[in-house]
Amino acid sequence: MWRPPPKGWMKINADGACTTATGLTASSGVIRDSNGQMAREMGLRSIVVESDCKDALNLLQRGGRMDGGSHPTPAFDRAPLEMLADPFIIRATERK
Numbered sequence: 001m002w003r004p005p006p007k008g009w010m011k012i013n014a015d016g017a018c019t020t021a022t023g024l025t026a027s028s029g030v031i032r033d034s035n036g037q038m039a040r041e042m043g044l045r046s047i048v049v050e051s052d053c054k055d056a057l058n059l060l061q062r063g064g065r066m067d068g069g070s071h072p073t074p075a076f077d078r079a080p081l082e083m084l085a086d087p088f089i090i091r092a093t094e095r096k
Contacts, residue, residue, distance in 0.1 A: 003050075003093075007034045011048040016056070047088040052095040060090050 005011035014029035031047075032038055051057055 002032075002036070004032075004034045004036060005048045009034060009046040009048055011050060014049075014051050014053075014056075016053060049088060049090045050093045052093050054092050057090050057092055 002013065010031055010033050012029055012031050018024070030038065049057070049060065
């Protein structure tokens with residue numbers, strides 16, 4: 001169930017999945033404002049990042065670093081968030 005961000009904020013929802021048998025992975029995401037409108041053409045200012053992937057959120061909170069190194073996937077780099085949004089919030093949600 002999608003929950004809107006606070007009025008005046010935008011929200012990034014992302015999800016991913018992996019099949020262990022084949023190793024195939026997929027991910028997707030969307031950015032919407034508090035009215036549910038796609039934010040592609042809107043200027044990004046204040047963003048809520050919400051995902052049910054706690055490992056990915058933990059990587060974002062640590063700036064993409066894990067166990068003293070960097071994650072090999074640039075998708076976990078928080079630098080784009082820092083450049084686009086001030087402030088931004090990272091929080092977990094449960095898969096329904």
